[in-house]
Amino acid sequence: MNTRFPSSRMVPFYFPPSKCALWNPIPVGDFIYLHLNYYRNPxxxxxxxxxxxxxxxxxxxxxxxxxxxxxxxxxxxxxxxxxxxxxxxxxxxxxxxxxxxxxxxxxxxxxxxxxxxxxxxxxxxxxxxxxxxxxxxxxxxxxxxxxxxxxxxxxxxxxxxxxxxxxxxxxxxxxxxxxxxxxxxNTFKCTPVKPIPIIPTALARNLSSNLNISQVQGTYKYGYLTMDETRKLLLLLESDPKVCSLPLVGIWLSGIIHIYSPQVWACCLRYMFSSSIQERVFSESGNFIIVLYSVTHKDPEFYECLPCDGRSSDxxxxxxxxxxxxxxxxxxxxxxxxxxxxxxxxxxxxxxxxxxxxxxxxLSIKSCFITWGESVRKLSCLGRNILFLFSLPSVLFSSL
The missing domain is CATH 3.40.140 (Cytidine Deaminase; domain 2)
Known part of the structure; x- marks a missing residue:
């Protein structure tokens, strides 16, 4: 079942003109590895x-x-x-x-x-x-x-x-x-970091509520993250068409207890290798962001996630x-x-x-998407004033 959130107006949306220092990378806890059999064998x-x-x-x-x-x-x-x-x-x-x-x-x-x-x-x-x-x-x-x-x-x-x-x-x-x-x-290394401001869209408010879409549908949900020029995160549903056109900085998940769940690992793989994603923006050290709406925490948890294989498209x-x-x-x-x-x-x-x-x-199996270097070069070539004019995603409210 597709969950729809209302939209009411059109406004310009700007990705940050510089891809440097998009969030505070200082760790606030111990790192955790993500893989199917890192903690226990299937x-x-x-x-x-x-x-x-x-x-x-x-x-x-x-x-x-x-x-x-x-x-x-x-x-x-x-x-x-x-x-x-x-x-x-x-x-x-x-x-x-x-x-x-x-x-x-x-x-x-x-x-x-x-x-x-x-x-x-x-x-x-x-x-x-x-x-x-x-x-x-x-x-x-x-x-x-x-x-x-x-x-x-x-x-x-x-x-x-x-x-x-x-x-x-x-x-x-x-x-x-x-x-x-x-x-x-493919393995990932996750490190908890300080909270990053989130644009209070209908989707964001729903995920923070006591009766969110994960609880209603009885399954975990996930989607993607982009960022506006004020370096606030915008949460997108996986089905949102803007996923194919906007630079993405990571993923969000809801309905999961722990960051080391195999479902988080699977979502990280989809983020890294999905052929639908055109541009991924990583930190200077090669990290992307995970926002976890855990069933055991009132507030979302924030993590930097680093592919342990380096900047490889394999x-x-x-x-x-x-x-x-x-x-x-x-x-x-x-x-x-x-x-x-x-x-x-x-x-x-x-x-x-x-x-x-x-x-x-x-056998050489290459991923479906352009390599990290190509992604960064493509983003840089657009200049410092990247303007993405589009109808607001269905998750945005007129309060923005």
Missing amino acids: KLVVTEKTLRLACRHAKQNKKNLPCFLLGSVTVDEDEESMTLTIDRFDPGREVPECLERTPTASLPGDFVIPCKIHTHGVCSKEIIVHDADDFSSAFKALQHHVCSKDSLDCGKLLSLRAHITSRESSDIVDLDLHWAAVTLA LQFQLLTSKETLHLFKNVEPSDKNSIHFELTAESQNAETEFFNKVSKN
Whole structure:
């Protein structure tokens, strides 16, 4: 649902004539890093019933069965990482003129995991879940999601595949499970700074109220920040067309508890790599601004955010893996509540990570937007008196 705020008149809007010293950079607290697995690795929670059903289906069909595992992704309650809950098996189906099988019963919002199941064999310790095309497809899908106008989804910043080997004895089923997920490696460093004045628009007032749009819609919201000639921040909705034409200095978020939430990390990636943004203005040290309307604080929190990869327009990728062997009793009907926990980590060095590193070096994925240097030069060439005449964004009131 799009939230609209009224507008009433047209006035000229000026970005500050100098991009220097746009805000006070003096820290007022300790810095914090933002990344999907900086504080805790993502978790996989798989129901035993789903694994048994998948292996039973594979045994009845063929030794190497391509199929799918389905579930959902949620941000953990403490917002330090994410959990993938896998509770459904989908055998998939053949689609004319399509080289790969597709799920038969996936729903909007489902997290889909392509999986191969090998039966009647011994699992090799050097299983490689992805091939080169799988990695290439994952890289492109991650790039598309952070660069596009699609609704931002943390779950789409993780591309996961699985390989299961099933072995049976008289009363035991042994399952060797290999999980491998591609995600983005770009990390950000956030430092709290003193408050920056905000233009009191309808949107700004709504976000500071006890019943803001995040609470009404039951989800976090985010948008972008620009600045007027008095160095006051103007908050823009993500859908505001002015996002495509004005210089932006950062992002705002609402409905989140902590700055280190994976959702903040995802929004930082979208800000850095969105193809819709034409001009980004950074501080002299390369920072942009985050304004966080936390559900636990009355007043907004302000942070400087620095990409840890430097002034680079490249997306960086990372592989997270997990390998476990399960021993299950045969002829036991498990409850839906029986679940098995895994942890995706970047620490393991195996055949999959070696292959990932090799493929990554041969594939160059550039971001969709102009580089930082080009952005600064483009802004500077417009001169000191940059004038942006436009109809006020829908968030401005006549009180301005």
